[in-house]
Amino acid sequence: MARLSTERFILKEIEQQDKEYIFQGLSDPEVTQYYGVHFPTREAIQEQMDWYADLKRNGTGLWWGIYTKDTDTFCGAGGYNGLDKTHRKAEIGFWLLPAFWGQGILKEVMPRLFELGFQELGLNRIEGFVEHGNLKCKRALEKVNFQYEGTMRQCEIKDGKFIDVDIYANLREV
Numbered sequence: 001m002a003r004l005s006t007e008r009f010i011l012k013e014i015e016q017q018d019k020e021y022i023f024q025g026l027s028d029p030e031v032t033q034y035y036g037v038h039f040p041t042r043e044a045i046q047e048q049m050d051w052y053a054d055l056k057r058n059g060t061g062l063w064w065g066i067y068t069k070d071t072d073t074f075c076g077a078g079g080y081n082g083l084d085k086t087h088r089k090a091e092i093g094f095w096l097l098p099a100f101w102g103q104g105i106l107k108e109v110m111p112r113l114f115e116l117g118f119q120e121l122g123l124n125r126i127e128g129f130v131e132h133g134n135l136k137c138k139r140a141l142e143k144v145n146f147q148y149e150g151t152m153r154q155c156e157i158k159d160g161k162f163i164d165v166d167i168y169a170n171l172r173e174v
Contacts, residue, residue, distance in 0.1 A: 004064060004116065006108050011064035014052045014077060018065050021074040022048055030098050034134035036158075055081055061090065066109060075100040078109060080117065082127075089125035090117060101136075110144040118172045125171055132164035141168045 004011040014022065023045040025031045032038040039045040055061035063079030076096030083090040092113060096105060117123040128146055130137045142148070146168040154162035 004112050005069070006112050008069055009075070009105065009109055010067045010069055010072075011078070011109065011112070012067060013056075014049075014063045014065050014079075016049060016053075018074075019045060019049050021065060022052075022077065024074070025076060025095055025097055028098065031095055034131040034137060035095060055079075055083075059083065059085075063093070066096070066105065075105060078113060080113075080121070080126075083121070085122075087125075088123050089127060090121070090123055091127045091129060092117075093128075106140045107143055114144075114170060123172065125169055128168040128170075130166045130168060131158075132166055138166060138168070144170070146170045 002013045012018075019042075023039065023042055026035070026037060026039045026045060026048055027041075029038070037048060039048060052063050055063065060083045061079060061081035063077055063081070065077050066075045067073060068075060074097070076094070078092070078094040080090040080092055092110075094106060094110070114126060117126050128141050130141065132151060138148070147170070149167045149169055152165045152167065155165050156163050
């Protein structure tokens with residue numbers, strides 16, 4: 001599962017040498033505005049790199065860097081975490097550098113990740129948790145067949161304030 005591909009993109013498993021690309025995204029306030037983490041320094045991004053490695057090592061997920069096929073340009077990252085083999089579900093996550101917003105990347109890459117999740121990982125449920133105010137992400141998930149299931153009110157604290165998180169899910173078609 002080290003590499004996946006779509007018509008326009010190659011997904012490469014995130015490895016330590018991708019640290020600078022991950023820093024580009026997760027230090028950008030536009031990218032992390034609705035994201036659960038933000039790393040302001042190159043040193044701090046190591047925490048995220050360790051998280052990716054732990055997911056793989058523990059069998060609880062896997063993330064990929066998204067690159068253009070034609071120029072091998074890094075666009076963002078996506079993958080699974082919270083993989084629960086007993087209940088056959090996982091959480092999907094996704095972020096893109098601002099220069100690649102609005103180009104249909106999520107709509108093209110997500111179905112490939114669904115295929116991997118449902119067919120190769122044996123998932124029945126793929127979940128997406130979205131900050132209530134992140135309208136762009138919610139619209140994007142709906143475009144790739146996620147269904148809104150509800151809102152967890154004041155379920156997390158961000159910047160010292162309680163926030164609501166919306167739950168979306170895509171189920172395996174039987």
